[in-house]
Amino acid sequence: MTRLKIKFSRKQADIIRRPFNYELEVNEGTPRSGKTTAGHFRYARYLIESPDENHLIAAYNQEQAYRLFIDGDGTGLMHIFDGNCKIKHDEHGDHLLIDTPNGTKRVYYKGGGKANSVGAITGMSLGSVVFCEINLLNMDFIQEAFRRTWAAKLRYHLADLNPPAPQHPVIKDVFDVQNTRWTHWTMDDNPILSEERKQSIIQSLKKNPYLYKRDVLGQRVMPQGVIYGLFDLEKNIKDNLVGEPMEMYFNGDGGQSDATSMSCNIVTRHREDGKTFFRLNRVAHYYHSGAETGQVKAMSTYAVELRAFIQWCVSKYQMRYTDVWIDPACRSLREELHKLGIQTRGALNNAHDVSSKAKGIEVGIERGQNIISSGQFLLINHSEEEYDHYYFLKEIGLYSRDDNGRPIDKDNHAMDEFRYSVNVFYKKYANF
Structure with a gap:
């Protein structure tokens, strides 16, 4: 004992x-x-x-x-x-x-x-x-x-x-x-937090009034600074996949001390009032954080686990997938996946995107906001607890901007690969 x-x-x-x-x-x-x-x-x-x-x-x-x-x-x-x-x-x-x-x-x-x-x-x-x-x-x-x-x-x-x-x-x-x-x-x-550690946390959150009030002062705050604040726990979450499945693809973002995150996405086709439109359905999620769990994994281990995730999704939804998109910066993860026979493509990360209102990652963020508010983006629950949406829901409630309006590079691993998946959706289906 x-x-x-x-x-x-x-x-x-x-x-x-x-x-x-x-x-x-x-x-x-x-x-x-x-x-x-x-x-x-x-x-x-x-x-x-x-x-x-x-x-x-x-x-x-x-x-x-x-x-x-x-x-x-x-x-x-x-x-x-x-x-x-x-x-x-x-x-x-x-x-x-x-x-x-x-x-x-x-x-x-x-x-x-x-x-x-x-x-x-x-x-x-x-x-x-x-x-x-x-x-x-x-x-x-x-x-x-x-x-x-x-x-x-x-x-x-x-x-x-x-x-x-x-x-x-x-x-x-x-x-x-x-x-x-x-x-x-x-x-x-909390008696185990030193004054030095508390000041470090405070300084890291001061740039964002929303996170400072919530995570330092412990206040209930209207999430004006949250980037995807229009996400609705009822409107954007469903228990079943509806529509005609058209394509399955995967998007991933990798790290060792940071989180490794991969989503399974299914595009469905719908007809209403004589018109055709498409939805992006996020149906499953792999997530592991070395920093959060204290268990840092080798990229070869992540590759094996991601292959198992892909195989689980293929079996679960009885679909062949078209592409596995991985953040171009995650070269070692892509190489490990290639060794296992899974070919990957560099994710569409908005590095060179420019629109009339935005440029860079703001283009992808704007697209994500659009399909969330229009109801074209859905989280689809499944009966198994494995590969559920827990970490996506945690991040989407925290991903926010600093005082200068820039997205904070924190709580954004699932958010980054979500943005990549939205970019694929826009590239192929936005004109419908």
Whole structure:
């Protein structure tokens, strides 16, 4: 058994020790504020006290639920209860089975980011639910999760999130209608961040008022600076591919410490009112960040995993693909893919594009904004959690401009290859 040695801030210690006299507790604030670590230990306390046997951790997908709260980067439930827990599986799914002084507890971990996610918890009886990044979860899933705890003996819900836009439906439809205790967090609440590190983060975000207010001050901010702010979680996300499939192609952007991102795109043809038009459907996504996971992979490893992703998409959608477009700067990745028999082309990265209103990458950004607002761009969910749109949705909510109006070179790996895919779409189908 390993012994956790953790220094808590005053706020973290207060949160952990509070009585369980609210049915919903919300920890909202900046990234790296220590709110999730406090949540790990608060919830561990709850599990020891609760007389209920079955509980749930929910995130956008199951992988995130495991990473954020079961493992928790070394402070999650499996480490707190080390020696007294094990990963198990039963008819309700994967869970952490924990032996506590108050009986055995089953903590299921599931994805709740899609419209069909609700089926995974229908019929379950739960004592509590933890909502990780609740603003990214499907609202029907959230509401059903609250219904699953109606018969609990010690009913409890814990949610965490970075500040959403002020009009986000989770505020009005969840926080404002429940018996809620809300706690605000900033970087000052995290005892492991040095003043030097905090100042470094502040300086890097000062150029962008939106990110500074959101990620330093922890404020809910209207996303005026977000480049693709017109993206609509209902209008631009569908559960099924509609129309006549015309072409499948892939776009990728690579890095080792930075993220490697590749999308599968299917163009569909539609006829309405006697007119023909096309849609760009983003149907699957591979994403891995060496910086975020702490696991840096060789380009040869990325190539093998990207080949598996391409093969998965071909099998899933029963289509042959036309091209694999890779950022021209990623020469080593292209070479590794060529060794595996996958021929690539240099992505259309707007390096020499000029339009009447823009030039360079602004041409691609303008095109992306156009097809998002017109409804010609859709994210298509699939039933499997592998290769879903979690990282695309995170980046599209953060990709923004600095004070001088220039796109910030941050949170943009999926955004770059999205732009490449839009450029291909425009080149072939924009005149229809």
